[in-house]
Amino acid sequence: MKTLAALLLGATALVGTQAMAETTLTIATVNNNDMIVMQKLSKDFEQKNPDIKLNWVILEENVLRQKVTTDIATQGGQYDIMTIGMFETPLWGEKGWLSEFSEVPVEYNLDDVLQSVRDGLSFDGKLYALPFYAESQMTFYRKDLFEKAGIEMPDKPTWEQIGQFAEKITDKDNEVYGICLRGKPGWGENMGQIGPVVNSYGGRWFDMSWKPQLDTPAWKEGVTTYVELLKKYGPPGVASNGFNETLALFANGKCGMWVDATVAAGFLTDTKQSQVADKMGYAHPPIGKFEKGNHYLWSWALAVPASSKEPEAAKKFIYWATSQDYIKLVAEANGWAAVPPGTRTSTYETPEYISAAPFAKLTLETIETADPTDATQEQVPYRGISYVGIPEFQAFGTAVGQQMAAVIAGQTSVDEALEASQALVTRAMKQAGYLKD
Structure with missing residues (x-):
């Protein structure tokens, strides 16, 4: 009986070990x-x-x-x-x-x-x-292209300056584009980047009564700035480019500048993965009219x-x-x-x-200065810089992103896209109960 008991105990232990391993x-x-x-x-x-x-x-x-x-x-x-x-x-x-x-x-x-x-x-x-x-965000740029063009990147560039620089370093014949930005639709893809641009021109998603504000001059100015840069100086097919696609373009020497997530810096300085590792420069994210809300967390x-x-x-x-x-x-x-x-x-x-990591100090500074509770010139009822902190944002943020991608692809105008966006966000907010008919 002792032998049988020992066998049973051993079998039980074995089953227990297998269960743990699973x-x-x-x-x-x-x-x-x-x-x-x-x-x-x-x-x-x-x-x-x-x-x-x-x-x-x-x-x-x-x-x-x-x-x-x-x-x-x-x-x-x-x-x-x-x-x-x-x-x-x-x-x-x-x-x-x-x-x-x-x-x-x-x-x-x-x-x-x-x-x-x-x-x-x-x-x-x-x-x-x-x-x-x-x-957060930063401006990545090619030092060699800037030196060749005889220009210098300021520590805190404006979007207007970014446009001037992009014109001077674009060389489409050799597939070097002055600026690369995300175009792929998605609340965290193109809208994650467009949102801070709109903030920096004084825009906001909603007023304090949850009325959408996408048909305002600030939105038009921010979106027009973003779209025109890509149309004039961006790579072909940009409406399909998200973070990873744009990172690959820059790493392969196709972009003169890129405004995007600070996390890309580590990849771009890796000589095993980046052709431009020894040519990298870093600056703060650009400013439109205001510094507040121009970079996210x-x-x-x-x-x-x-x-x-x-x-x-x-x-x-x-x-x-x-x-x-x-x-x-x-x-x-x-x-x-x-x-x-x-x-x-x-x-x-x-x-x-x-x-x-020559980008370390700038990364930490932009993370520490991004304030999701105070990211717009005018007051808002929501939390967030590149997004609106309500559940409904996933759906309408991506829908607006599709409108923006259509503008970048030349399928519609900024005015038409913002008019459509204003309507669809208004409809979503009414359905969710934020607005009354």
């Missing part, structure tokens, strides 16, 4: 360079946690947003970890759709995470996601949906992927300039990083 986390993330690196380096996590296996779902930005929004709203439970941002996190945290990070391990050093980033990933003082990287962060069946294992992975040790792991694998930026004070106190 813990699988499904991670939905965006196909940006830093996330591809995370997937590659995640072997380190699996080696340290042999009872946890990782299943990766890597998607284009617009597709990712659509799929994770659908899944979490229906409590589908398809994903254990979602890559979301400062738009979704507080909204979904308020609804109880996300698992709170209420007991963060001491060794994680949460106080090291930048306060503005933590605030953007919280609701009512409760933290619902941890930042994988954080970003964003974080791609990792969150655990309430529908996950493995929340503790999911959090264990997130602590690993957003830790100081992970940043060191990336530095060892790809160099200090390539580490995920904008999340931790310690990164910006590391001499090796400051030495390797």
